Amino acid sequence: MRINERVIQLNDKPVNEKARYVLYWMQMFKRVENNHALIWAIRKANELKLPLVVYEGLKYYYPWASDRLHTFILEGVEEKREHCDKLGIRYVFYLQENDNSPKQTVARLAKEAAFIVTDDYPCFIIPHHNEVMGKKAEIAVHAVDSCGVIPMSKFDKEEYAAYTIRPKIDKLLDRYLKPIEMEKVDVKKPNLDVDCPETEVTADNIADLVAGCDIDHTVKPSPYYHGGTKNARKRLKRFVEEILPDYDAARNKPEKDGSSRMSSWLHFGFISPLEIALAVKDAKAPQDAKDAYLEELIVRRELSFNMTRHNKNYDSLKALPDWVHETMREHADDEREHIYDLEELENAQTHDELWNAAQREMVATGEMHNYVRMLWGKNVIAWSPSYEIAFETLVHLNNKYCLDGRDPNSYAGILWCFGKHDRPWMERDVFGKIRIMKSGSTGKKFDSAKYIEWTKGL
Ligand SMILES: Cc1cc2nc3c(=O)[nH]c(=O)nc-3n(C[C@H](O)[C@H](O)[C@H](O)COP(=O)(O)OP(=O)(O)OC[C@H]3O[C@@H](n4cnc5c(N)ncnc54)[C@H](O)[C@@H]3O)c2cc1C
The missing domain is CATH 1.10.579.10 (DNA Cyclobutane Dipyrimidine Photolyase, subunit A, domain 3)
Incomplete structure (x- = not known):
């Protein structure tokens, strides 16, 4: 059932009024700022006068799990923990290394949760996760869409091509291309006791953690791209200041550093497309360059999300x-x-x-x-x-x-x-x-x- 343009209810189970916290299971939007799912979870926690627990797990058996993907994800953990601490949110990260590691951690955390919020993302393993959780959880579960600048629900069927979605985006853009307000956490419990295994991640132990996982070790970590919101913002700053003015001409020159290269951080949700779009909108650069960039970031990208949302055969x-x-x-x-x-x-x-x-x-x-x-x-x-x-x-x-x-x-x-x-x-x-x-x-x-x-x- 749809609650609003970004939120859907995945089951019709009740809120557990006697529980200890609200749980946000962070799957794809691995960031603290400009995250509609986190904002919704904070709102729910405040309504119920409960603290918020953010859970992020990394398992060893998702398709194509490798040193490269694991490293990039782990590089974003420490800064997120620090940020959540400051906001009064309990952040739990758990790396499931192999078949002997404890499993069912979300279910374990759900036992003492009043309410679950998670990410609404239209492809890969997430739709299945959410379907199972909606069925199995004994408490209410909401999935929140923080995928694009415009909510996916604004396009209620599969679009044929860029030329069919573009005019719809043009009509809606002014309404959504605006900063979003972060919510304050009322009940601050960054050290709350929870029944869940946890993994300490620091810049120094990432290589050892990855080496200990039962994953594909032949695909090595990228020497060029490093995960996390700070790294995403560093690249965004350089892109906006130095590359964007010539983007229109340079983006089709693979021998140059002429495009944003933001796609990996976008994929893992380390940065929101809204933050990038606003930085581009406000940049000192020719309007043609800005328009060309926003066409890719919003029209083309959101067309892809529209396809995976509405076409169940998207992977064939x-x-x-x-x-x-x-x-x-x-x-x-x-x-x-x-x-x-x-x-x-x-x-x-x-x-x-x-x-x-x-x-x-x-x-x-x-x-x-x-x-x-x-x-x-x-x-x-x-x-x-x-x-x-x-x-x-x-x-x-x-x-x-x-x-x-x-x-x-x-x-x-x-x-x-x-x-x-x-x-x-x-x-x-x-x-x-x-x-x-x-x-x-x-x-x-x-x-x-x-x-x-x-x-x-x-
Ligand atoms: C065969 C093939 C496979 C692709 N696989 C992926 C993939 O796995 N992941 C991925 O993010 N993109 C993929 N793309 C789309 C596109 O190539 C990448 O988004 C782009 O190369 C990312 O580089 P950039 O961030 O420098 O792009 P920029 O030119 O700086 O564009 C900014 C952002 O706009 C979006 N964007 C750019 N081009 C496209 C496009 N054609 N369609 C949709 N969104 C776009 C991306 O989010 C990108 O980060 C694929 C394209 C092709 C033809």
Whole structure:
């Protein structure tokens, strides 16, 4: 049941009036400020005159769990604890290392909770978590949407493309592009006793903690991108002051530091899109550059969230429109000039130096530049024995290596390579009417030799 434009009730269970605290299970919005879910939880705690417990857990068995993803998440823990302490909130972090570690920690904490608040996020493992919690919890559970600048509920069906969602966003933007007020906590208990295992995380013990987890140790932490709100803000400041003025021209130049590179922090919720959008709106930069950036951050990003919210097939080719299915049927048996298997692709062993460079960037840094990412996806379609195998390969590689993977943008970005949110183009082999991108022509639009050289040194 919907409570308001950002809040849904996941069950119809009562509030436990005799309980000791309100529980906020922080899953995706890993930040204290500009977090609608945290604000809602504080409000509920104040109404019930109870302290607030914020619980954040990290398990070892979510898909693609690796040193890279774990490290990035852990890098945001210490600062969050300090911030919660100052606000009078009890923050509990627990790292479940392996099969022998205690489990069911949310259920344990829920026993003494009056009410549960959690994050409403439309893809990956979160919808399942929330469905199970709604069913199993014996107390009321609310899920709060802090995904985008505009609440997802403002778009009540799947949008066809950017051109259909853009006018709707334009109409709503003034109402939502405003700072949001933080709530004060009335009952301050930052040291409240709780029945839950806890993990102490400091900058010095992250590597040891990660080494002790039963996860994929072959995907190393990023040497370039570090988790946490402070690091996100540091990059935002540099972007707004030095890069944004030229964003419109430089964002399609992978050899330059010309885009925001905010996507990994956005994915893990270390920073809100609202904070970024406001910083851009108020920046000293040409209006064209600001508009170009807000188009990506709001229109394109919120289109992805809209797709994963309303299309239950978002993680398969079934999410594609009819014209794509038709053209894929007609071209399924076209001869592929090159075919590479997963291992060859993963090891960047193709004939195409630009593609190999993009793959190296992703494996080494945890991100891939937007411009080459499109080319990267398109070429995997050209080099796979079937469209289905191409899709599986792209999802796997993107989600395994990219810090910003497993996101609505991951699925929408990959599906875009197959024609989602796009239109039919001139018919070609293998692609049919799906837009093609070739390394030869794409590589002429920027200094590809410099980019390729850079990735060789990574
Ligand atoms: C094959 C493929 C896979 C992709 N996988 C991901 C992914 O896993 N995670 C991810 O966040 N994005 C993904 N994208 C979209 C886009 O490539 C990234 O968002 C962008 O590269 C992030 O870099 P940036 O932060 O420097 O972007 P900027 O140009 O600085 O843009 C600012 C923000 O706007 C949003 N944005 C930018 N481009 C897009 C876009 N095309 N669609 C939706 N939102 C956008 C992102 O949140 C980004 O951080 C993918 C695109 C493709 C073609």
